[in-house]
Amino acid sequence: MEKTGFTYALIGVFLMFVAFSADARPQFQNDLVEVDGFVFDGPVERSNKFPNNNRRTFPDFPPPNPNPEITGTTTTTPSPDMTRCLQNCPVTAQYNPVCGSDNVVYSNIGKLECANSCGSAVTFRYYGQCISNVRGK
Known part of the structure; x- marks a missing residue:
């Protein structure tokens, strides 16, 4: 034993x-x-959307404008169909603001893509709050 x-x-x-x-x-x-x-x-499929160049990338911020134009703004109310579409769009609640081509701040890129898929012709401009030309507003 x-x-x-x-x-x-x-x-x-x-x-x-x-x-x-x-x-x-x-x-x-x-x-x-x-x-x-x-x-x-094993073999790994990798999309070319984010190439591995081992360099840090920084978001594109708008160039500073020393002489901003003061322009009027208009406010529109989205249609009930657009509001319903945006409410039913599945996105994360993460807050990472982006500025759209319509000068609207979206809480994250997913919200901007939802607005685009719901019929708004909006594109991504840059990360962060949209810069307002009017001070105090």
């Missing part, structure tokens, strides 16, 4: 040695792919 206990202990030590040795690695080294600091053990 004692021999089998010793055999199991020896097998256990051997397995631990193999598992924790520095030479324990996957069989196919060529299948390891690193993407954004994560290592995957």
Whole structure:
């Protein structure tokens, strides 16, 4: 009985040695792919929308305007269909404001895309609050 206990202990030590040795690695080294600091053990499809150039990118902010034009503004009320469409659009509640081409601040890019899909011809201008040309308003 004692021999089998010793055999199991020896097998256990051997397995631990193999598992924790520095030479324990996957069989196919060529299948390891690193993407954004994560290592995957197989082929990885990566869209070209965000190329991995290891450089930080910063959002495009509008250039400063030393002589802003003061223009009039108009306020429109969205139609009931547009309001209903926007309310039914599934978006996250995350607050990351973006300025649309209609000078409306959307709480995140998803809200702007919802407005666009609901019929508003709005496009993304830049991240952050829309800059107002009139002070105090």
